[in-house]
Amino acid sequence: MTSLDSSVPIKLMSRQVESLADRETTQWQIAPPRGWFDLNLREMWDSRELLYFFVWRDLKVRYKQTAIGVAWVVIQPLLAMLVFTLFFGRLAKMPSEGLPYPVFYYTALLPWMYFATALTNATSTIVDHQRVITKVYFPRMILPFSAVLSGLVDFAIGFILLIGMMLYYHQVPTVATLLLPLFMLLTIATALAMGLWLSAVNAIYRDVRYVVPFLVQFWLFASPVAYPSTLVPVRWRWLYGLNPMAGVIEGFRWALTGHGQAPGVLVLVSAGTVLVLLVGGVIYFQKMEGTIADMV
Amino acid sequence: MDNTVIRIDKICKGYRIGHRERYLALRDVLAQTLSAPLRLFRKGSSREPAADYFWALKDICLDVQQGEIVGLIGRNGAGKTTLLKILTRITKPTSGRANVRGRVGSLLEVGTGFHTELTGRENVYFSGSIMGMQKKEIEQKFDEIVEFAGVGKFIDTPLKHYSTGMQTRLAFAVAAHLEPEVLLVDEVLAVGDLEFQKKCLGRMEKVSQGGRTIILVSHQMNQIRRLCKKVAWLDEGQIKKVGPTAEVAAAYEAAILSRENGGRRQANAQKVKARFRHWEIVVPRDENPHILKSMGPVKVKFVVEVNEPLRMLHNGIGLYSAENQLMWGTATNIASLEPGVFEFIYELAVLPLKPGPYRWRVSLYDEHKMLDVWDCSPDLLIDTESHGHTVDEFAGLLNIPNEFSIRDEAGSPYKVRAVRGALWV
Numbered sequence: 001m002t003s004l005d006s007s008v009p010i011k012l013m014s015r016q017v018e019s020l021a022d023r024e025t026t027q028w029q030i031a032p033p034r035g036w037f038d039l040n041l042r043e044m045w046d047s048r049e050l051l052y053f054f055v056w057r058d059l060k061v062r063y064k065q066t067a068i069g070v071a072w073v074v075i076q077p078l079l080a081m082l083v084f085t086l087f088f089g090r091l092a093k094m095p096s097e098g099l100p101y102p103v104f105y106y107t108a109l110l111p112w113m114y115f116a117t118a119l120t121n122a123t124s125t126i127v128d129h130q131r132v133i134t135k136v137y138f139p140r141m142i143l144p145f146s147a148v149l150s151g152l153v154d155f156a157i158g159f160i161l162l163i164g165m166m167l168y169y170h171q172v173p174t175v176a177t178l179l180l181p182l183f184m185l186l187t188i189a190t191a192l193a194m195g196l197w198l199s200a201v202n203a204i205y206r207d208v209r210y211v212v213p214f215l216v217q218f219w220l221f222a223s224p225v226a227y228p229s230t231l232v233p234v235r236w237r238w239l240y241g242l243n244p245m246a247g248v249i250e251g252f253r254w255a256l257t258g259h260g261q262a263p264g265v266l267v268l269v270s271a272g273t274v275l276v277l278l279v280g281g282v283i284y285f286q287k288m289e290g291t292i293a294d295m296v
Numbered sequence: 297m298d299n300t301v302i303r304i305d306k307i308c309k310g311y312r313i314g315h316r317e318r319y320l321a322l323r324d325v326l327a328q329t330l331s332a333p334l335r336l337f338r339k340g341s342s343r344e345p346a347a348d349y350f351w352a353l354k355d356i357c358l359d360v361q362q363g364e365i366v367g368l369i370g371r372n373g374a375g376k377t378t379l380l381k382i383l384t385r386i387t388k389p390t391s392g393r394a395n396v397r398g399r400v401g402s403l404l405e406v407g408t409g410f411h412t413e414l415t416g417r418e419n420v421y422f423s424g425s426i427m428g429m430q431k432k433e434i435e436q437k438f439d440e441i442v443e444f445a446g447v448g449k450f451i452d453t454p455l456k457h458y459s460t461g462m463q464t465r466l467a468f469a470v471a472a473h474l475e476p477e478v479l480l481v482d483e484v485l486a487v488g489d490l491e492f493q494k495k496c497l498g499r500m501e502k503v504s505q506g507g508r509t510i511i512l513v514s515h516q517m518n519q520i521r522r523l524c525k526k527v528a529w530l531d532e533g534q535i536k537k538v539g540p541t542a543e544v545a546a547a548y549e550a551a552i553l554s555r556e557n558g559g560r561r562q563a564n565a566q567k568v569k570a571r572f573r574h575w576e577i578v579v580p581r582d583e584n585p586h587i588l589k590s591m592g593p594v595k596v597k598f599v600v601e602v603n604e605p606l607r608m609l610h611n612g613i614g615l616y617s618a619e620n621q622l623m624w625g626t627a628t629n630i631a632s633l634e635p636g637v638f639e640f641i642y643e644l645a646v647l648p649l650k651p652g653p654y655r656w657r658v659s660l661y662d663e664h665k666m667l668d669v670w671d672c673s674p675d676l677l678i679d680t681e682s683h684g685h686t687v688d689e690f691a692g693l694l695n696i697p698n699e700f701s702i703r704d705e706a707g708s709p710y711k712v713r714a715v716r717g718a719l720w721v
Contacts, residue, residue, distance in 0.1 A: 030307075030385060030394040053425040057411065057418070064413045064454075135404045136426055137385040290388035293381065294311065 032290075040139065047139050054146035059153055073154040074161055077113050081106045088226045097228050097259045100169045107253045108225040110162055111187050114155040115245060116216045118188075122147040122195025123212050126203045126292060133293050140289045141282075144195040148188060155184075166256070174258035183251040186267070189274045190244040196281030200288040203295045219243070224250050229266065241269030244277070301478060301509045302360040302383065306392035309378055309533075310349035352378045354533045355392070360526075365500075365510040367524035367541065369517075369548055374530040376513045380404060380480045383511070398477025398509075401428050405482070407467030412456040416447055416466055419455055423470045437473045444495070445469035472499045479503065479510045497523070497686050517545055521651060522686040542651075546587060546679035549653050570606060570633075570660055572670040573599040578641070587677045591695065592646035597639045598658050598672075606633045610661040611640060615676070618653050623693065650695040651678050 063070055081102055088094045089101035096104040122144040126133065129143055166173065202208035220226075223245040232240045240246050247270025250263040288295075353375045360366050368376045381387045383394060384402040409426040410419050420441055424434040434441075442451050445466040447458070455463060472495075481500070501523065504510050514520050520527060520541065527544040529537045537544050576585035579595035588594060598613075609632065614625035640658075656672035683698060684691030702710040 028385070028396045028400070030382060030389065030396065032389055032391055032393075049431050050425050053422050053431075057414065057422045060418060061411055061413050132409050132426065134381075134386065135408045136402055137400075138426060138428075293387040 043139050044141060047142055050138055051142050051146055051149070054142055055150045058146060058150040062150075070157065073157045077106065077109050077158050078161070080109050080113065084109065084226060094227050095231070097230070097253075099171075099253075099257055099259050103165060103169050103171055103257065104228075104253070105225070106162055106165055107256050108223075108249045110155065110158050111183070111248055111252050112220065112223065112225050112245070113158070114151050115187055115191050115248075116220070117154070118148045118151040118191035119194050119198070119216060120212055121151065122191060123198040123202050124209055125195070126199045127206070127209070140292055141196070141285060144192060144199045144285070147199075148192045148195055151191075152188075162256075171257050173256060176255040176258060179255045180252070183248050183255060183267075186244065186251075186271060186274060187248045189278055190248065193274055193277035193281045196285040197277070200285045200292070203288065203292050219245065222246070224253075228253075229263065238265055238269050241266040242273050244270040244274045246270060299361045299363075300359050300395075301362045301364075301397050302358070302394065302511070304356055304358040304379075304383075304392075304394040307353055307356040307379070307382060307389045307394055308351065308391045309353040309375075309382060309387070310351050310390045312349060349390075351533050353382070353389070356530075356533075356535055358528055358535065358538065360509055360511065362509055363504060363507045364526060365504045365512060365524045367520040367527040367545075368511060368513045368530060369515070369520060369527055369545070370530035370536075371552070375533040376530050377404070377482055378533075379530070380482055380511065380513060383478075383480055396478060399428065400478045400480065401474040401476030402480040403427075403471045403474070403482065404480075406464055406471060410455060410463070410467060413454055415454050416442075416451040416458070419466065420451075420470055423467070424473075427471065427474055428476060429474060433475075441466075441469045441473050444472060468496055472496055475503070475508070477508055479508060481510060482513045483515060501686075516688050517549065517652065518650065518682055518684070518688040518691050519686055521545060521682045542679055542681070545651075546677055550584070550587065550674070550677050567603055569604045569662060569667050570600060570602040571668040572658055572660070572672075573601055573637075575599070575656060575658075575672045577676075584677075586674050587679050588647065589679050591648045591680055591697075592644055594644045594647050595641060596644070596656075597641045598656075600638045600640055600660065602633050602635050602638065604635060606630075606662045606667075608663045609633055610659075610664075612657075612659040612661075613642065614657045615649075616655045616657060617649075617693070618655075621693070623649060623654065647678070648695050649678050650684055650691055650693060651680050651682050653677050 063072075066072060068075075084105040085101040089096065089105070099107075125143040125147045126140070133140065198208055198212065222243050224231075229237070229240065229246060229250045247263055247267040251267050253259065254263060356375075356379060358366075368379065370376055378387075380402065381404070382389050383396060384400055384404070386402075386404075407423065409423045411422070414422070417438075420438065421431070421434055424441075425431065429437075442448065445462075445468070447462055447466055450458065450462065455466075458466070479500075497519070500510065500512075504523075510523075512520070512523060524541050526539065527541045527548075528535055529544050529548045537547055575596065575598045577588055577594065578585075578597050579593070580588075580590050582589060609630040610627060611630060612625070612627040615623045617623055653675040654677075655675050657669065658672060659669040660667040678695075680695060682691065683695050700714060700716070702712060702714070704710045
């Protein structure tokens, strides 16, 4: 059962708050951390404006002092796509399921780069905001959330480029495109789940931030970005799906272009993995939350 | 009707000594695990041997009523900030609990969430939001905030082009417009220019008049005296004394300044011609003969022992402030004194000094030769109601009861609301 300890909103009778009658009065109980699941959804919901402000500020700050600003958002995946096309495509002759290499790689790189950036930002977010954390209270979970959400703007811009590219290569989207938001949701959930774990661990063990770049790199090669998942033998496919990004990326490619197979099993296993990671991440983060200010 | 807004019940906060190091390196944990892999599986976890706690707070109990301004005083490291951090929920207590009724706003530093790359406007929005304001609220108060800060046309300039003073003012302006039911303020008013401090204090007084509750940490005792009716004195993580401001503030000042020996001076090893033994207030008589609770008249006595006949005696006396500034002094020439014990009595018609600790310095000369100079211990503690400005810097040295009124040209009283305090905002 969810512990009601840390926040029991109580509307007091109006006579008790004469001078503050127009406000909703809440009562807080402050108590030692207890229980293993203490998620306060109500509080998270009440803080949605702050979440918006965190994302908004992050975006503002990110592009304030850059010479070409938002252009970076486009340049990064574009350059990556060129490199992949050249080396994995033209030179290594990787199978691309009948897709032009640029489309094959860009459709995978777009969600991948979103994921990699979101993960990296989310990991360092607690430490990056330690000043604020030690000076004011807000639900700490907002931090990894906002780190994950602010990457979506970059993703959206990159997506416009993708549309242009598909037009150029005469790729006609299929009905499966309608499933795209689902895959995106899975990506966000994966980044968030990992972000919750890693940001909390990073607050205690600063080594984590050195580990994350390696993690991202290994993860890239463990995901079907540079190659199609059909290269993986069918009987190992379910195991491959334990990597949530495998399902996501394959699904992305399939939903957009109709090429390749519908990644049914892969996505199901991926979704299951993400769910477990996410619930675990929330529990772990919640457990750390009360003492995070003492750690950073 | 229960008016208690904050009820703190046996709050403790302990830090495991090892954890006080800022953070752990994974490598340390790995190394520990590798060197004794089995420990991990042993009962009672390996990394936590017989827990060695440092108690930042121990059994804190405190009730705060609605509309009260409660001062929190104590030396550095006494746990004041930790207590505020627990009440704001920045950190959780190790044990005990607290109930807080209403929206809590905290002001542990100025400019929480400020980013130098962003413009003043952007910072106001973000900072306001993180301190608990709704977007709608910020929009409503935006013009007021800008005016309060006095940054005017610079509001759309990045913060990095602001002077430090401007940044502070803007930060304060945001904070000053927070309207939580409970406001927790750490020593933030120590920064910023004085004019602005006045403005903020005025704002704070106004806020509490509106029925809001404030807990204020400050080292400026005059500020505490003026703003707070009730004070809690924290010492080494425990509440040493809590009660009416005058009482607790006096006890606190007495404790930090007195070198307890009851005003009696240690006897010198060698025999001297004459020396001061001790001092005390004779009138008005208080439990503690070194605390003065009125502005006069005052009768003070200094006990002098004379061991050899003195022929051309000279006695000097001075009263010094804590900043070592001479408040008052005089001297007397005395024809002669035979051996014996005497009381030198000074009767002062008034002693209108602002509350705080003071020190007597008395001296004895004979035939132009110094016999004794004594910086009297313990200090004289003046514990009267302050009639000066809330801000120490503006209160001056003297404590003068005063009235204020406005009359029109015809000399008849002009009726207008006038409230004493810091700058009206």
